[in-house]
Every structure is written in C-alpha cells, then in structure tokens.
Amino acid sequence: MSDKCCNSNEKELLTIDNNKDCCNIQDEKVNATNVKETDSCCSSKESLKGLEIKSCCSEKEDETITETSSCCSNKVEEIPHNTTASIKGEKIEYRIYGMDCPSCALSIEKGLSGLNDIQEVKVNYNTAKLQVVGKNSSSFDNVENEVKKLGYTIEPFKQNKNLKTYNVEGMDCGSCAKSIETHLNTIPTVKSVSVNFSTGKMKVEHENSVDNIISEVSKIGFKASLLTNSNKPTEITNNKEGYGLITFSGILIALGFISSYNGISPLLTTMLYATAIVINGYKPVKSAYYAIKSRSLDMNVLMSAAAIGAAIIGEWFEGATVVWLFALGTALQNRSIEQTRKSIRNLMDLAPSEAWIKVGSELVKKPVDDVSVGEIVVIKPGDRVPLDGEIIQGETSVNQAPITGESIPVDKIIGDTVYAGTINESGSIEIRVTKLVEDTTISKIIHLVEEAQEQKAPTQAFIDKFASIYTPIVFVLALIVIVLPPLFGFGTWGEWIYKGLALLVVACPCALVISTPVAIVSAIGNAAKNGVLIKGGTFLETAGSINAIAFDKTGTLTEGKPKVFEIDALAMSKDDLISIALTLEDYSTHPIAKTIVDYAKNKGVQAKNGELFKSIVGKGVQATIDGEVHYAGNLKLFEEMNIFLGDVKAKVDKIQSQGKTVVIIGTQQEIMGIISVSDTIRTMTVKALDGLKQVGVNQVVMLTGDNEGTAKMISKEANVNRYFAELLPEDKVDAIKQLQNEGHKVAMVGDGINDAPALATANLGIAMGGAGTDTAMETADIVLMADNLEKLPHTIKLSRKALAIIKQNIWFSLIVKSIALALIFPGWLTLWLAVLSDTGAAIIVILNALRLLKVKG
Template identity: 35%
Template sequence: MIEYRVKGLSCGNCARTLEEEIRRLDYGESATLSFASGKLKLDERVPLERVRQILGSDRAYLAEPSEGAEPSGSGASPAAAQTLPLAQKRDGEQMRDRGEHGDEHGHAHGDEHEHAHAQGSKRLIAILGVSAAIYAAALIMDGSVPSLLAVGCYLTAAALSGYGTFYKGVKNLLRLKFNIDTLMTIALVGAVSIGEWKEATLVAILFGVNELLEGLGMEKARRSMEKLLSVAPKQALKLEDGAETLVPVAALQIGDTVVVKPGEKIPSDGSIVFGRSSVNEAAITGESLPLEKGPGDSVYGGSLNNEGVIRVRIARAYKDSSLARILHLVEEAQETRTPTELFIDRFAKYYTPLIMIVAALVALVPPLLLDGNWTKWLYQGLAVLIVGCPCALILSSPIAILSGIARSARHGVLVKGGVHLEQLGKLDTLAFDKTGTLTKGEPHVEETVIYEEPRFFSAAGAIERASSHPLAKAIMKEVERSGIAPLEADGIRAVPGRGAVADCGEETYWLGNESLIEHFAIPERVREQIERLKQNGLTVVLVADRVDVLGLFGIADEIREESASVLSALRREGIRRTVMLTGDHAKTADKVARAVGIDEAFGNLLPEDKVAMVKSLAAQGAVGMIGDGINDAPALASARLGIAMGKGTDSAIETADVVLMQDHLGKLPEAIRLARRVNRTIRFNIAVSLGLKLAALLLTLPGWLTLWFAILSDMGATVFVTLVSLTILIERKA
C-alpha cells in the first residue's frame, strides 16, 4: 500500500463518496480515504490519473510529500514514482526515515501545496463574493429592469456558486446515489422550476459558504495535528575523528556521537557523554519545565537543548526512538473511527434517502389528499430536502476527536485512536500496578537476614546479575556492597510471578518469594523473620539451596510523591473505584494502598491472576488498567482500556491503548477530564444538529419553512458544531 496526502477534503460524506469511487477503479478494492487525517491509502497499481480526476470532482487533490518520501521500490508503478507519495507504508513498517535531501524537497513541496490550498480557498471566496455581489445587484434591479435581465443575474450568481454541487449532484442522480449534493441539486432545480429565482440563488451561495467554512474548520484541526508531527529533527551534527559533519538523522547508527548546540534538537535517544545543559522534553513528555542534564544522563530524541553545547552518544536509531514511536502512534490514531462515528455513518447512509421520501410526501400529500396548493407544497418539499443535509451531523465527531488527540499528545499523553479516547472518557474503575506505577520502581534493600553469608550473596549474584528487573538491580547493589563474588550459573530458569532457579555446578539455587520454595518446608524461625519483614511493609526475597534457606532480602520501594494527590484528582473526575493489583505480598500491598488512598488492594497475584481480576472488575464497570512492566501486558490487553507508563517496558507500551510519556501519573486526571469533555462535545453537537433540523422540519406543518431559512439552519448548525469542536484545542494560560 502507498500513502498519499489529500488536500481540500470538505466534508466526511464527500470523502466517503470519493473513497467508493476510487474503490471501483482497477486494483482499488482496498483503498481507504480518511476524512480526519486527509490520507489516502492505495494499492500502488491503481491508475493515479483516474484518482486525480475523481478527487478533482470534489475540489480535492493529491499533495506532494511533506517529508522525504521515496517511490516504493521495485514494485512501484511509474505513476507512483512520479507523484512521490507522502509516505510508503509497507505491511509491518512503522515509519519512513527522513533524509537530508528529502527534507529540503519536502519543505519545498509542502510550502507549494499549502500555498495551492490557500489559493484554492481564496478563489472559492472570490467566486462566492462575486456571486453575492451579482445577487445583491439583481435584488436592487428587480422590478426596475426587464424581468429576463434580473433572472439572468440570478441564474449567473447561482451558476457561479453552485456549479460544483450541481455537477456532482447530477452525476450522483444518474447513478441513483443519494447524498448531500443530490439533495441540493434537486432543491436548486426544483426552486428554479417553480420560479423561485431569488431563493434558489441564495441557497446556492449559502451552501457554498457552508462548504467553505466546513473545510476551513477541518483544515484547522488537521493543521494542529500536522504541527504536532513536525517536531521531528531532520539533521544531526555527527562527530567522527574530531570532525563535525552534517548528516540526515536517518543515517545515524547506534554508538555514533553527535554534537548538539544551544537551540538545537537532540536527534535521537541516547546519553550525554560531554557537557551540561538544561533540556526541554515537552515534545515527548509534555512537561514544560526543562531538566538539568549532564554526563551519563539519558536524553530523548526531539528534546530541545537550551543552553550548553553537549555531546550525545546515540542509543537508538531514529526509527526506534521515543519520538518516532510517538509520531507513529499519533499518525495511526487519526485513522481509527469511534463507535459514535461509525453509527453516524450508518445513520447518514439511510437518513438521506429517508429525507427524500419525507420531502416527496410533504410535496405530494397535501395537494393530492388535502386539496393544497401545488406550488406552495412543492416549495415546502424542497425546503425539507435542504434541511435534511446531514453536514452538521457528520461533522459532530471527527473534529472533536482529532482536536482531543492532538491536545492530549501536546501534553505527553498518547491516545492510540478515537475509539480509545472515547473509552477513556467513559471509565469509572481504575486498576493500578504497584511497582513503577504507584511507587517509584527504584527499590533498595533495607534489611537482610543472613543464615549462611558467603553462599547467600554468591548465589543471589549468580541469579540476578543478568536481570534488568528493579528488584534484581537492588539485590545486585547489595551483593556488590558485600564484596563477595557471584557464582557462575550454568543455566537460569525464570518462574513467572515467583522468581528464578539457577544451576551452579552440582548445586541448584532458588531466589524469589515464598511460593517458589516448594521442595522443603520453610523452618519456623525463618517464617517468623518473613512475617516481621512483611509487617514492616518490606517485599521479601528468599535465597535457598536444595535443603535450607540461605537468607532473606527485605526490599523497600518508595511511594511516588504525587500518587495520593492523583488518586484524589481521579475521584473528582468521576472515577468511583480504584484497585491495586500486585505480585507483592498482601501486607505490603495494603500498606501502599492506605498511604495513597486506593480503595482495595490485592497481593500475591501472578500475571494470569491480574487478568482474571481485570475481567472480574470489567463485569462491574468500565475498567482501565495502568501498569509499566512486562508482567502487566496481559492485564493491559484484557482491560477495556490499557494505560502504560511511557518509561515502562516496550511490551507494556505496545499493548496499551493510552501511553503516559512521563514517569509518573500526574497527567492522568487531565487526560480523563479532556476525554470526558470530548465525549460531552460530541453528544452536544449531535443534539444541536438534530435539534435544529427537527425545529426546521416542524415549520413545514403550518407551511412556514422557507428555502433560505432551511439552508441557514443547516449552515448555522455546521458552523456551530465546528467551532464548538475546535474549542477543545484552546488551552487556558496558567
């Protein structure tokens, strides 16, 4: 599949119609056109000239790439190579790396097509302005000049402003396709046929204004998203053999060293090897305050270096960096459609033909059965057609969703699609992992109980030296402090949720919680020490051989300062129940839960137990699961909404539906508040768009509905829901 950017899409219904037409082309069966993102995905064999013709019928066009995209390679058609699509996304490919020449080329074409789009809008405004001037002149002259001259002016103004709608409407009528353009074309032809020149012209002009404002509103939401996606660095100053060379970011490899000067962006994830500076990570984490960084500190690609010159050793290729993952997730998020949007689409599909039936009944029943005036009721039927245009209804959701995703991403909260944003706003129960989520995830050994010192430390070191688990790091620090060298392990076997077993020569050692030690009965003296450590709120890790316990580690993990305040804020946002799910023992779980204000705590849970608990909670409400570890991934996947900490494991981030790019929960209440606002906005928009139409339709009962009032009510509803949706992007300054 090849991906193109489409500019000039004016309405969701039009985008759907264009998609259907493109799918009828050779090899076009799999084509998708997203109204929200303005992206067209095509099989590379689809004839692009035919695609351009189809788009041109709706004043839309294929844009050149905004970044350095390339032809798709060996399988690309000449047409595809000539048009340089925005991005080539093969199956399984995440992002197209950006190059130096691609950047220059992209900016040139991006500016060119932004200019073309602006020119197109200006041209449409000019046409509507000329039409309005001719219409005003005709109104002034009407009655004082020959009627044919006035009628000619009206028809000229109507033709100028409504030719596009008329062309599409006639084409749809010939194909028996009923959409907005079909409704408007029938209404215009009908009004002209009964001699309503003034109102036919006014309808054509107002509908043109409506389409213009609709398109501008959607472009505003899209530009907000595109601005968000433009933060990626394009070039880097690579340091090699003492010489600095400007290279494309895509050319950097792991281990390369780059020089980052004040005001420049760090090209990819890495660590500082020289220099000190304050770094603004707002593009990644949403945190506005800069952080002081020095040698050894890790940095994100896309972060802004504020003052000092630093050298950074690259730890990840750009395509695997945090920023690249963020941009990929945000781009993908635009493509998903919420249940509300899908419902509106299905509703609109049947709504338009239904309106045509209602209009026919209004036009025919009173004259045929009630001896009504044919001209009057035909006029009312035409007004019903105009009222029936579902523009405002179709726009009720996509602009609000796109605005919500863009604003969330600006604050370092990545929502992987509109459906997940909608679900985030419906949560009433939250389940939390403990370590790394409610606590800092930086445990330390607070106490040891040693029964056989040399082997206790050497066996623990043998098992934990290769592990990256936070508890393993804490234990290894204690082993290093003891000065006892770890044994060499012949093989280490992990036991999920319990610990690990290692073979060291002829001896086997166990390290983990009590449930791991099943091959002998734990002595009473040891049990007493275990209970004492638990009572102190410590996590207990046992080390044993085949016959006895060698010692105990009592490990503490500091609670995050913000955890208690976040839990309070979540309750204010409507979260009625909070639960903690942890593999730690129950006493430690209860202690942490009381400290932060969690309603219920469940300890000693294996990964499968967490999944079962989440499913049990889901039967009682809309549940979201928050975690950061690999053992949280199954529970994140089984929850209605999985929320991952951005500095957690890759598996948790990939599994989750929402990612908090900070290393804390501070942004979660704000994210839920925004999601609830988006949901409220969509419901309000739907109510307004349907309510205004119902009110206008009721005016047909006494015969008071006019064509100009019908189009004004439709246009007013469209502009209103667009403006209401765009307010989501507005942020109050603190």
C-alpha cells in the same frame, strides 16, 4: 537457501519454504511468522500476514518484495500489520482538501471506484487521506483528475525517496506550470512530474540528482528549490480568492434585494441574482454532476437541485441565497476543520528537517532523510533533536514535553536516550543515531495518531449507518412532496415544489454525521500533544465510561527501583551474608534479586563458588555453595521446608508491616540472616490517584505480588481504595474479572509487557513509559508516553468531555433537523433558512468539538 535465490538480509523476518520450484507462489495467504528455509526457492503456499501474492518477484517498491533480475533474489522485510492492499496491487496515498463532511468522502470513494484497474478506494474524512489500490502504476493516471472533477483539491503523499517536492518561483499563470511539466517529461530519468500553479509546488519522481532537476527548471526560466519536509501539508492559497468571490456575490445579492424594493427593472434584479448563483454555484453543480455519475447522493447534489429548482420556479432570491449560504458555510467549515487537522501537522513540525553530522573534525548539514544509523549528530543548546539517539558526549537537560507531555526538563548524561522533536535546553551534546527518520518515536506517534483517527468509534459507525439510510429516504420523500400533492389538487405546483426543495436541503444530515468524528479527532490530537496516545475512537469512548482503575504496584505506583534497607546477619558476619546472597541472586532476573546484586557489587563484595542454581517459582532461589544447598526466598519457602524459625517469623512480620519486602538467607539447618528491601512510592502517584477520584473514578485498586503487610502499607501511602496482595501474574487476571463481575468498567495500568494478560482482560489497557518501549506503544489501547501517571487524570477527563460533547452534538443536530422538518409543511421554512439550519448547525457542531483542543492537561 541458495545464494542465487531468496537472499535475505539480517533484518528479514521471513524466509521462504522452497520445494525445488521457483516463483510458484499461488493466490493464498502467507504467514509472516515461521516460513522455513530450504534448498530451493519461492514455492511457498504459506500465509503472509493476510496479504495475497499472485506471482513471485513482481512486486513494486512500496511493497514487501522488490523486483529483481533473477527470481526471488529479494530482501524480504516485515510486512506492516496495518497494510490494507494486497501485494498483487500497488497502493498510493493522497491528501484531500475541501471535504466538509463525511458524505464528501463517500462521493470520492464512489467516483474513484468506477475507474478502470482500481481495486480499492478508502477515504478518511478525519485525516483527509485517500488510499487507492490499483493493478499497476498506470491505474492511478486518472485519480487526480477525477477528484478535481468532484470539486476537491488533491495532493499525493511522498511515496518513496525518488519522489521529491520543490518550490517553484516565477510562475505567473497555469501555462507556466504546463511548460515545466512538458520539459521535465522529456528527461529519461524523470518518471513523473506534477506542477501546481496555485501552490507553487512541483512534485517530481526522478532518479537523477536534485541539482539536475533545479538546473533543468532554470533552463526554461524558473527557479526551483527542494522542499525538504515534503510530507508537510501545504495550505491552499486560493482560500482568500474563495472568500473574495463569496463577498462579491454577497454584495450582488444585497444589491438585487435593494433594487427589488426601489422600482428598478426586475430583469436587472434577476441578472444580479443569476450572477451570484453562477459564481457560488459553479463548483457545487460541477461536483454534483460527477457525484451523480458515480451514483452518490451528497450535499452538492441536494444543494444544486435546490438552487436550480428555485431558479426554475422564479425564486431567484431564494436560489441565490441558498448557494451563497452554502458556499459561505462550506468555507467556514473547512477553516474550522483545519484546526483539528493541525493537531497532527503540529506534531510533524516538531522534528527539524536537517541535522549537523560530525564527519571527522568537521560538521556537515544533512537532511534527516539521508542520515544513517550510527552517524554522530551534534546538537547545540536551544536546538531541537533531529533523530532518536544515544548521548555519547556531553551533559544537558532536555525538554521532553513534545513526546511525553512532561513540563519539567529531564537531565541527560552519556548513555541516556534522546528523542527526535525534543529540545536541548542547556549543554551541547553529541548523539549516536539509533533510529532512521521513519522509525523515530515522534514518527511512530504521528503514525499511531493518524491510524487512531481513521478508526471509527461505535457511535460514529452507527451515525454513518443512520445517515446512509436517512438521506435517500428524505430524498425520495422530497420527490413525493413535489409530485403527489399538486397532482391530486392539493395546492399549486410552485408551492409544493418549493416545499420539496426545502426538504431536499434538510435531507443532508451534515451536522449529525460530522458530530462524532470531529470531536474524536480533536480529543486524540489534544491527548497526543500532552504525551498520551489514544489508539482510536473506540478506546476514547471506553475511557470515558471507566469507573475503576487497577494499577500494577511495582514500577507503576512505585519507582520500581527497590533499595536494600537493612541487613540482619544472624549466624555470620554481614559481609559473608551479602556474599552468599550475591551468589544466590546473581542468576535471578527478579527486580529484588537485582537490587541485592547491585548492592553487593557496590560494596565490593565477591561472590562464592556456587553450582546447581535453581529458581523456585513464587518463592525464591537455591544453589549449592561449598557442598551445601543454600536458599534465598520468602517466609513461605522456609516454612514449607519445616526449618526452625525461632524469632525470625516475628522479625519478618514486623519488617513487612512497615511496607518492606524480606529476603531470608539460609540452609535446611539454619536461618543465616534477613535482608529487607523497600521500594519507594513515586512522587506523582498520590497526586495522580487523587486527580482520578476528582474526575469520577470511584474505585482505585492496587495489584501486587507483595505480601499483605507491604501491600497494606503502600496502599495507605498511595491512598488507593483497595488492594489485592500476593498475586501471581495469572491472579491479576482474576482480580480484574472480579472487579468486572462487581459491575465496574475496569482499566488496567501496567508496563505493557509483564502485565499483558491483565491489560488484555481489562475493558481498557493503559501502558506507561511508552517513550522507552516499542512494545508498550504496540500492545496497549492507551499509552502514557512519560514514565509516570501524571497525565492519567487528564486522559480520563478528556475522554469524558469528548463523550459529553459528542452527545451534545448529536442531540443538537437531531433537534435542529427535526425543527426544520416540522416547519416545512406549514410553509414557514424558507429555502435560505433550511440551508442556514444545515450549514449553521454543522459549523456550531464543529466549533463545539474544537473546545476539546483547549482542554488543558
């Protein structure tokens, strides 16, 4: 690869296959796994993780390839697997406030899809996130205005390190915000600026220093300060104003109702009702206008039509009550749904925004965003750890509950890893930073949980599809009810218009649509708080139906750190036997071999001169020592070589019956000795497995490569229902399939690496020890962050509770909607009662789902 073209740094995962032509990448998919490096640049037609490239070297900062002055002199980095945008467009994410049900998300999607140069719009109601893909940077100019027109509040996420958020003090009206924007836009180094008077926040994308921006703001009479944790969502300050207007309009309706019975002028009564309609109806009518423009049929359209229709036929009290109840219900829904979103917000708050960096003999406070890998951070007792790192000085105990859910602090010494967001309980420590702020374990947890909340569970997908059909059908039915009966002489127009309007209100399946996602978000948030990552609603639902769990033995049910229990030297001294064993096992990667090697080295025993080392799969190892082939392995190995065993077989059987593993040392002529190794069962194993049985998992199974005797002994200690012994890795897959063939829904628990085939075969893959391995966090469906099974019963219990609540919510929503529909035609369902049935049911459904946040681990 030439120096002038396609220069890559050490971390690049992609290099470019060159055919002497530059910048000739076509609209094809490029594969990120193996692109060859040759003499020229960028004529690759390979595939790049499903992302289309339209032209070379013209990509923006938030994508894989950065724009440079010469072609393809890029640092090509790994493309995230979850990227949804094609490289030929730009992607920006926003936070949306004010959505009270998933139909709001659909309205926003449809509204934005009609904008020029917008290629893709995705709104996730659960996480309140909006992703927009546009052709270029100017494509997003109208996004915020369009969302505001629809009646929602929008706030962009931090896109890059040049985009910073500031607090601004001294603004007393909206024109102050406009003045700041106008002034900063005159500065060449400021690319964009947005000032929100309501929140007192200013977002500026700039290339000059923070001090320069603060100075410029002060020139026009305001005080600005950098908000370091710019990803933290801000609360909407005009919520209280909204409640104030709702209260005021409620008083107007009450006065109008009282005056109607006291002989006061009907005109005055009507004016009171009309004022209440305008106060509460302005926002939904405005949102309805833009929803209709984007051909969307949401709750705002239905409620606005009902309120306006009621006013037209003279039912002013009904119209005022409809919009008041709708406004109140929406406010309460928003307040309730925010409780679920706080599950992520609380995770974001865990890691401090600044760190004390050791520079020589001095301590300097720096924002965590500016801390590099390799810098030394000093953490005092009682402080939170700001970044992942390795202890290089001091000893302490660390409360890892925010990451792993473990209630007991963990002792840490030099060389141990600490995680951002955990709490330093006792001694002062110094750590060397090992990960940047965006790569820390807590950042990955937040990212994975947000991703999980964006995934639709099967139940949710079905309900969304049902709602998309139900709403237009009932809407058309309402129009038919309004027009046809009076047209054919069945009653008056006013009577049937009223019934049609009531049917319009009932047409919105808000409670039904919201029944599943809120429960899933609450459950996933609760799990994350307790050190369990559930990768999506699909896996949450699956976990709730699991009735059999298979466990890998070593490192899962047991400590995974076997110890040498006994050495029986038969033909030589113990030291000589250990020396031969060390020579044989030093080249093996098996955990038992490592145990013997560590034991020998701790004893100060020296290895002999060995050669021609060879691993015998599933049986042991061999090497030539002093001209003779020596073996270390299991009984099967020596039986197959037809070596005379004498009473060795009886000894081995006795040791194995005690749950220990045996390593036999010998040659083709004799058995030299027996080394027995034992692995201890984890202290939490029995309690965890008993907990699983209590929550309804009736089959707890152990899978192990150990012999029958060891498996039997460990299975008794762990109290499992059954076990499969002497398994090779591929045999574990067969064991999982056997359980499935018996009619069980099977979960497999392993370390996420060695047990990958079995994890993939099971209905649900659960990895433990996620805090210590990125692989486990990426491969499994559910990840137990702690290296024990303590939280597994809680996970199953939470999943089953979530399934129960989802079913309760669905049935409750359907029953309430059915009753409302049935009461319309006898004329018993008033408009205000129809609104109450919808918004009230939605609030009850949300509150029921919020119970999942309180389920204790």
